[in-house]
Structures are given as C-alpha cells and as structure tokens.
Amino acid sequence: MKAAFYTRQGPAAEVLVIGEQPVPQPAAGEVRVRLRTSGVNPSDWKARKGGFGRAMATPLVIPHSDGAGVIDAVGGGVPVSRVGERVWIWNGQWNRACGTAAQYIALPSAQAVRMPDGLGDAEAACLGIPLFTAVEAVRRSEVEAGMTVLVAGGAGAVGHYAIQVAKARGATVITTVSGDAKAAHARAAGADHVFNYRSQDVGAEVQRITGGRGVDAVIEMDLPTNVALYAKALRPGGTVVTYGVSAQEATLPVFWLMRNRVTLRFIYVYELDDAERAADLQEIERLLCSGRLVHTVALRLPLDQVARAHDAVEQGRVVGNVVLDID
Numbered sequence: 001m002k003a004a005f006y007t008r009q010g011p012a013a014e015v016l017v018i019g020e021q022p023v024p025q026p027a028a029g030e031v032r033v034r035l036r037t038s039g040v041n042p043s044d045w046k047a048r049k050g051g052f053g054r055a056m057a058t059p060l061v062i063p064h065s066d067g068a069g070v071i072d073a074v075g076g077g078v079p080v081s082r083v084g085e086r087v088w089i090w091n092g093q094w095n096r097a098c099g100t101a102a103q104y105i106a107l108p109s110a111q112a113v114r115m116p117d118g119l120g121d122a123e124a125a126c127l128g129i130p131l132f133t134a135v136e137a138v139r140r141s142e143v144e145a146g147m148t149v150l151v152a153g154g155a156g157a158v159g160h161y162a163i164q165v166a167k168a169r170g171a172t173v174i175t176t177v178s179g180d181a182k183a184a185h186a187r188a189a190g191a192d193h194v195f196n197y198r199s200q201d202v203g204a205e206v207q208r209i210t211g212g213r214g215v216d217a218v219i220e221m222d223l224p225t226n227v228a229l230y231a232k233a234l235r236p237g238g239t240v241v242t243y244g245v246s247a248q249e250a251t252l253p254v255f256w257l258m259r260n261r262v263t264l265r266f267i268y269v270y271e272l273d274d275a276e277r278a279a280d281l282q283e284i285e286r287l288l289c290s291g292r293l294v295h296t297v298a299l300r301l302p303l304d305q306v307a308r309a310h311d312a313v314e315q316g317r318v319v320g321n322v323v324l325d326i327d
C-alpha cells in the first residue's frame with residue numbers, strides 16, 4: 001500500500017517519505033479501514049521532531065492518529081456486518097507504529113467509530129484529537145448552563161470546538177485570540193466575548209463581564225504562558241483544565257491557587273480510561289447528530305504533500321485543521 005512514513009526524527013521535508021508498505025491484516029478484535037483522509041495535529045509534528053525528548057517508539061512510523069474511511073475487513077470476534085461501515089478513527093498512531101497516513105490501517109474495532117450520515121471524510125478526520133480533546137476538557141470542567149468559561153486560544157483546532165461544546169452545554173464563553181481573522185473565527189463558533197490576548201487586558205475584561213467575580217472555569221491550551229492571568233480571571237473555587245503546554249515546566253502562583261481553592265486538572269486525550277472515553281464518545285455522537293457543529297478544514301492536500309501539511313501545522317499558518325486526501 002502507499003504510505004507516508006519516517007525512520008528517523010527531523011524536519012518534515014528531510015525525514016517524511018512516500019513509499020510502499022505492507023497492507024495490514026486485522027488481528028482478532030480489529031478492523032481494517034481503507035482510509036480516505038488523514039488529519040494532521042500538533043502532536044504529529046512534535047513526535048516526528050522528537051519534541052519534549054521523545055524518542056521514536058518504533059523503527060518506522062506511519063504518522064497521524066486521526067482519519068476516516070470505510071471498513072473493508074474484520075478480524076476474529078468482530079461482526080462481519082461492520083464491513084462497509086464509514087468510520088472515523090481515534091488513537092490511530094498512539095502506541096503503535098502505523099497511523100492513518102496510508103491507504104490502510106488495522107486497529108481495535110472500538111477505535112473505528114461509525115460516522116453519522118452527512119458527515120464528510122475531511123471533517124471526520126478532525127474528530128479524533130481536536131473534538132475529542134475539546135469534549136473531554138469541557139466535561140472535566142463540569143460546564144453547565146449558566147456558567148461562564150474562558151477558552152484560551154478560541155481559534156485553535158481544539159479551542160474552536162471547545163467553544164462550541166461549552167455553548168451546547170449552555171455556558172457563556174469568553175475566548176482569546178491574536179488578531180481580527182481569528183476573532184471572527186471564534187465568534188463563528190459561538191463565543192460571546194472575544195479578546196486579543198496580545199493587545200488587551202484580558203483579566204480586566206473578564207472582571208468587567210463577570211461583575212468582578214471571575215469565570216467558573218478556564219480551558220487552557222498553554223498553562224505555562226497563561227497561568228499569570230488566573231489571579232484576575234478565575235473565581236475562587238474555579239477549575240482550570242489544561243490540555244496544552246509550551247514548556248516542560250511552569251512557575252505557578254501556588255499560594256494564590258491554594259487560598260482560592262483552585263482545582264487544576266490535566267488531560268491527555270490519548271490516555272483516557274474506558275469510562276471517560278465512553279462519556280466523551282456519547283457526547284460527541286450527540287453533538288454530531290445535532291448537525292450544528294462547525295468543522296474547519298483549513299487546508300486539504302494529497303498524501304504526497306504530507307511534508308507541506310506538517311509544516312503548515314508546525315508553523316501555525318492555518319486557522320483550522322489540515323487534512324490529507326488518500327487516493
């Protein structure tokens with residue numbers, strides 16, 4: 001089969017290769033998916049570059065966790081009726097050598113989720129990491145109707161979904177961006193208040209909007225950078241759910257956090273337990289079936305241009321998701 005892969009870490013153009021790899025056979029409990037799309041996320045370029053000191057887990061890696069396609073074979077114990085099902089994929093390349101940047105992937109049946117009618121293959125390649133992370137972050141923030149939430153980076157792939165998930169739960173959403181185009185994108189997701197974190201005093205704006213109380217929860221894409229904001233923006237007893245960090249370590253205002261009884265939670269979408277995974281999948285299905293989710297496929301390229309796709313994500317040149325089409 002045709003696949004994109006690398007055998008050493010480094011810059012995209014130097015290490016990513018297009019070539020032939022064996023077609024995988026589904027083992028017991030697995031399905032094989034004929035892929036149509038493959039989604040590119042920040043974790044894909046970070047793994048390819050060895051970010052945060054990560055070595056290659058296997059000698060050859062076919063990257064990408066996210067994707068969509070059609071089940072064309074099943075292993076023992078999986079109902080044959082699944083053949084022909086359109087599915088989206090989560091954890092495609094997590095703890096495994098072979099991800100979705102290929103014509104086929106074989107993986108546990110539960111990691112290939114039936115797609116609702118009407119969802120496109122490109123949009124379905126945005127669910128595994130961006131939407132799943134947003135749903136987990138909002139759920140772990142215990143967002144309910146009437147609450148006010150601050151979503152950091154509301155034009156990001158995860159942030160844009162997080163705004164929508166929090167709005168679907170009935171919250172008021174404040175978000176931060178770095179410019180006008182990103183502000184418009186965050187508003188299109190339903191954000192009630194959008195501030196430029198580079199040019200505005202976000203803490204003062206949050207105080208103004210919440211009548212001096214602060215938000216109930218922060219959904220955070222870069223804790224080390226943004227933690228200084230919480231003393232002004234978060235209410236006593238509030239919660240911060242972090243899914244992103246730009247550095248291995250952070251300096252925290254621990255006395256302030258303690259005195260204000262702040263709950264800090266960290267999430268890692270690849271490592272959810274079965275109950276968390278099931279709760280998120282239920283909420284994802286409800287959101288998809290509502291037909292109201294806005295997906296943002298910002299750049300669509302053929303598999304052959306995988307290096308260009310990685311560079312676009314790594315350099316933050318796109319607003320939304322980057323998706324590869326697979327012949």
Ligand SMILES: NC(=O)c1ccc[n+]([C@@H]2O[C@H](COP(=O)([O-])OP(=O)(O)OC[C@H]3O[C@@H](n4cnc5c(N)ncnc54)[C@H](OP(=O)(O)O)[C@@H]3O)[C@@H](O)[C@H]2O)c1
Binds near residue numbers: 179225
């Ligand atoms: N823990 C997990 O399971 C998990 C899952 C998914 C993603 N992640 C991580 O989460 C991060 C975001 O992922 P993503 O896919 O959403 O990336 P993305 O699409 O590149 O979005 C990141 C957004 O944040 C904005 N931003 C950067 N610095 C900011 C700051 N200090 N305050 C507010 N906004 C800021 C960026 O725009 P500007 O630079 O223009 O502001 C951009 O719009 C990445 O580090 C990724 O690796 C972790």
